[in-house]
Amino acid sequence: MIKIDFRFFSKTQYLTVNSQLLIAIKSIFRFFSKTQQLIAKSQQLIALCLLCSLPTMAQRKAAPLGDSALLTAVQHRTFNYFWKFGHPVSGLAPERTATPNVVTIGGSGFGVMVILVGIERGFITREEGVDRLLKIVNFLVKADSYHGMWAHWLDGTTGKTIAFSRKDDGADIVESAFMFQGLLCVRQYFSKDTPKENELRDKIGWLWNDAEWDWFTRGGQDVLYWHWSPNNGWSMNHPIKGYNECLITYVLAAASPKFAISPQVYHQGWAMSNTFFNGKTFYGITLPLGFDYGGPLFFAHYSFLGLDPHGLKDRYADYWEQNKNHTLINRQYCIENPKKYKGYSADCWGLTASDNHEFYSAHSPANDLGVITPTAALSSFPYTPEYSMQALKYFYNKVGDKLWGEYGFYDAFSETSNWYDHQYLAIDQGPIVVMIENYRTGLLWKLFMSCPEVKQGLQKLGFTSPAIKA
Structure with a gap:
């Protein structure tokens, strides 16, 4: 039956x-x-x-979904953004629902991880998954790239670069790092000796081996630079210094088989910044690294979709403690609600980058516009499962149809402004599926941390982790 x-x-x-x-x-x-x-x-x-x-x-309301069924429902609906709304030619994820031909490299990197969750959860078959991923990888092989890196945005039909800003019309190594994080998980997942899976692994290997991470030290400096363009060179002039969402960029750059950076680039570049160390206490919670109050919550998500923070430590921090405390501070700020915005509570919390009633902003306790973004609390499930479930039930049962649509929860809302977004953003949808799955099974963490190159790169930078010893 x-x-x-x-x-x-x-x-x-x-x-x-x-x-x-x-x-x-x-x-x-x-x-x-x-x-x-x-x-x-x-x-x-x-x-x-x-x-x-x-x-x-x-x-x-009388017969609500159980916790497990609700998590699956959220994962399935959100998965469909990447599956059903994926670009018909490239298979990559559109930046947002309003721009279906503008595909995003970082959001699509999250999206390839989402496809693996879809297979494991039975939303699609393994065969369907490998076919879609082959489409994506074949497109990436031919798309515009610069020293092995892609631009932030591509035309989903032609693979040509779409400028993110006037001078940002070339390589974006952070967005590319998010893509490589996903592709390495895909490579580890499809381990069968079949023609399609062999082809998929081989082509991911070509892309991974061709990425010139050390080029982005800008002639041998002790720091990575975010952008390079054949038209504008290094004119964006954006060194990647912490603490923010970019840790994965340095890990992958150290892990590269052919174009690796030296440890000094990590220690003298990334870790030497006036926004790196913190150590202060907020609401009785100590924050080891980063901006006061932690900054937007995506700092605790993007690098850690594959990079397992459990027991992950270096000379600077315990990254489980960092991410959990960051999340707790963000939530407690919403409970304290110093600006007295409508709706903020223990049930309704989560400040991170998203759409808002004016345009778009990196919301945080230091930049609070009264906007709650579901991905903030939902992508924090591994760190605060009880509190994230509390927020999920509020979004689903209380805010309801104002926030819940075809591809899961819309991007953001503000009860103060009586504003509810009608769009979805790939970079916000992807972490919801992946981090809920990491909370439930650890799937993406296990895959990424099983990569021999990743283990070597982490050891090279001085990290310790139970996964490195495994």
Whole structure:
């Protein structure tokens, strides 16, 4: 017997399933009986049963989804942003729903990890997953690149660079690092000796081996630079110094098989900055690194979709402590709510970069515009599972349809401004699926930390981790 939980379905999906069921059952009755009256009666009965199975809002509240089912529902809906809304030519993820032909490299890096979750959760088959990932990798092989790195944005049809800003029209090594983090997970996942999986691994290897990380030291300086352009050279002039979302860039640069940076670049560049060390206490919680109050919460997510923070330490910090404390401070700020915004509470928290009622901003306790972004709390599930579930239930049950749509939760909302976004952003949707899965099974952490090059790169930079010894 097949059981269908219609609470997971949108109205369109519900009607589609119902119509398909009716067609199937009509066919069965036609096969077993030529009596039109029986067919008609069966149609009426089936329609009545299906109508009764569609829960009202009151029924949903009376019989809410269990925690595990709710997590799966959120993962499935959000997965569909990358699967159903993926670009038809490239397979990559559009930057946002309003720009379907502008694909994003960083968000697509998160997206390839999401596809692995989709396979493991049974949303798609392994064969479907490998076919989509081959499409993506074949597109990346031919797309514009600069010393082995991609631009922030590409045209999803042609693979040509779309300038992110006037002078940012070339390589973006941070966005590329997010992509390589995902591709290495894909390489580790598809380990079978089949033609497609062999081809996928080989092509990821080509891309990984061709990435010239050391080029971005700008002639041998002890720091990595974020951008380089054939038209504008180094004119963006943005050294990558911490503490922020870019730790994964240095880890991968140290791990490169052919173009690795020296440890000195990490220690003298990334770690020597007036925004690196902290050590202060906020709401009784010590923050080892970064801006006061921690900055936007994506700092605790983007580098750690693959990089497992459990027991991950170097001479500067314990990264589990860093990320957990950052999350707790962000949440406590929302509870204290010093600006008295409507809705902020222990149920409704999470400040990070997202859309807002004016345009877009990196929301944080130091830049609080009254905007809550679901990805902040939901991507923090590994660090604060009880508090993240509390926020999830508030978003799903209380804010409800104002926030919940075809691809999961919309990007952001502000109860103070009575504003609810109608868009999705790839870079915010991806971490929701991946970090919930890392909380549930550790899937992406296990894959990424199993890479021999990653283990060597971490050791080279002075990190310790249980995964390095494994």
